[in-house]
Amino acid sequence: MKSGIYLGPPLGGARGLGKFLVLFGVIGTLFHLGIYLGQVREFEAVRSDVERRDGAVANAYSLLVEVELAESERAVLARLRALSESGAPTSILMTELLQLVANALPDEVALVGLSFDPSTSPPSLLVEALAQREQDVTALVRRMAASSRVAATRLLGERSAPDGMLSVRLRVDLNTVRAP
Amino acid sequence: MRAMTIAVVALVLVNAAIAILRQSASTDRAALVDAASTLSRQADDYRFSTERRRELDLLVAKARSYTEDTRDIGAFRDVLVGAEQGLSIDRLSLEFRPEEQLPPEFGGSRVHASLRGRFVAIYDYLERLEAMFLPLSTENLTLRGDASSVTLTVQWAARWPLIGSEGALELSPTEVSSLNQWLSAEPRSRPDRDIFSFRGVEAVPVTRVSELPPSALPPSEDRQEAEPERPVLTGFVLARPELEPDVRRRVLAALRYEGEVRLVMVGDTIGAYVVDRMEARDSVTLTRADTGERILLTFE
Numbered sequence: 001m002k003s004g005i006y007l008g009p010p011l012g013g014a015r016g017l018g019k020f021l022v023l024f025g026v027i028g029t030l031f032h033l034g035i036y037l038g039q040v041r042e043f044e045a046v047r048s049d050v051e052r053r054d055g056a057v058a059n060a061y062s063l064l065v066e067v068e069l070a071e072s073e074r075a076v077l078a079r080l081r082a083l084s085e086s087g088a089p090t091s092i093l094m095t096e097l098l099q100l101v102a103n104a105l106p107d108e109v110a111l112v113g114l115s116f117d118p119s120t121s122p123p124s125l126l127v128e129a130l131a132q133r134e135q136d137v138t139a140l141v142r143r144m145a146a147s148s149r150v151a152a153t154r155l156l157g158e159r160s161a162p163d164g165m166l167s168v169r170l171r172v173d174l175n176t177v178r179a180p
Numbered sequence: 181m182r183a184m185t186i187a188v189v190a191l192v193l194v195n196a197a198i199a200i201l202r203q204s205a206s207t208d209r210a211a212l213v214d215a216a217s218t219l220s221r222q223a224d225d226y227r228f229s230t231e232r233r234r235e236l237d238l239l240v241a242k243a244r245s246y247t248e249d250t251r252d253i254g255a256f257r258d259v260l261v262g263a264e265q266g267l268s269i270d271r272l273s274l275e276f277r278p279e280e281q282l283p284p285e286f287g288g289s290r291v292h293a294s295l296r297g298r299f300v301a302i303y304d305y306l307e308r309l310e311a312m313f314l315p316l317s318t319e320n321l322t323l324r325g326d327a328s329s330v331t332l333t334v335q336w337a338a339r340w341p342l343i344g345s346e347g348a349l350e351l352s353p354t355e356v357s358s359l360n361q362w363l364s365a366e367p368r369s370r371p372d373r374d375i376f377s378f379r380g381v382e383a384v385p386v387t388r389v390s391e392l393p394p395s396a397l398p399p400s401e402d403r404q405e406a407e408p409e410r411p412v413l414t415g416f417v418l419a420r421p422e423l424e425p426d427v428r429r430r431v432l433a434a435l436r437y438e439g440e441v442r443l444v445m446v447g448d449t450i451g452a453y454v455v456d457r458m459e460a461r462d463s464v465t466l467t468r469a470d471t472g473e474r475i476l477l478t479f480e
Contacts (some may be wrong), residue, residue: 028195029195031192036202042209046213056219079243079247080240080341084246089355090313094321098371099371101375105373110376112325149453
């Protein structure tokens with residue numbers, strides 16, 4: 001009977017290491033595969049989102065094309081452009097000024113003159129009026145100042161006429177944008 | 181042992197392949213995300229443009245119904261003169277002056293207007309103009325009252341689009357919004373008093389014979405004997421013949437005849453009269469065609 005010592009790698013350990021490596025490799029591969037499949041799902045979701053958006057763009061574009069302006073509409077548009085260029089849409093209406101003064105005028109006050117100058121900053125009104133009593137002048141100034149259209153009022157002059165009436169001059173600065 | 185080695189190598193290769201696929205999927209995904217955001221922006225742009233266009237369509241429809249087509253100075257003149265009809269305006273004068281430094285796509289003129297009448301008539305005239313949404317902006321305005329009437333002096337800047345100015349069709353969202361707001365404005369009610377008189381002592385309106393209803397006039401036999409209606413001088417229109425093909429003279433007289441103001445030049449016929457001579461801003465001489473009688477019209 002021969003007996004000796006085996007000097008090679010331990011047979012059981014090598015197999016164990018090999019098994020471990022294969023197992024580790026399989027787990028890693030499955031892990032990788034899982035991540036990849038997740039990415040593929042995400043990719044598909046993004047792709048369907050892009051397709052949806054592409055449809056929305058096409059739809060929006062078709063609507064845009066549908067509402068191309070006709071020739072007659074272009075003429076109206078040119079008119080609108082002139083309206084805008086004239087500054088009329090944003091300017092203070094003349095009837096609004098008269099209404100403003102009428103609302104502020106006490107019964108015992110009558111206008112002599114009214115001037116509107118939109119070129120000053122802010123645009124201003126010069127009101128010249130005849131009042132029967134001092135308190136009417138105060139009422140005029142107070143009522144005028146109470147309007148949302150009015151930024152400031154200034155009594156420029158007040159004098160008594162020979163007939164006992166009070167002649168007043170009032171400057172009214174206007175807000176360019178009406179208060180809500 | 182060998183089988184294990186082969187298995188390990190195979191696993192390594194599979195992993196490498198998966199890594200490459202993951203890298204490629206990641207690159208493709210990034211490209212798709214980019215495309216999605218570009219498409220999203222594009223869709224928003226188109227949607228915004230479509231909404232703006234819809235808003236513009238509404239504005240165009242509104243403008244078509246409400247605004248006057250003042251495409252040249254002659255249209256302005258006719259609108260400004262025509263707006264006084266039936267309002268008992270005693271005096272109406274208009275002067276059109278050239279305006280410098282206009283944008284190339286617009287025509288324009290300064291308009292000086294002077295009107296005299298009762299406060300109510302002046303107010304209604306201004307209200308009519310506002311209801312027509314004209315491209316006029318007020319540069320200054322003065323109202324002066326005397327015993328029975330009010331005189332309005334106003335200077336407007338008028339604009340109109342020049343034909344073929346296709347480049348000028350852009351309107352900013354702010355302009356669209358302010359135009360929409362302006363065109364939707366409700367007319368305000370007229371003041372309940374004449375602000376140039378103390379309340380209770382308003383000027384009594386004077387009714388002219390030409391404004392009386394037929395029942396208030398004398399019987400027809402009497403009227404047959406009456407003189408032909410004489411035009412009344414209302415004012416002058418200082419035109420710009422270089423811009424108004426229908427006007428050959430700088431000065432036109434505004435004569436009220438049969439209840440409306442008519443613009444006439446020397447040589448024109450109005451009723452039974454021919455316009456003989458005009459002194460600008462002062463008087464008009466008419467000759468009655470059948471009798472040769474001459475009458476001098478001055479401001480009343």
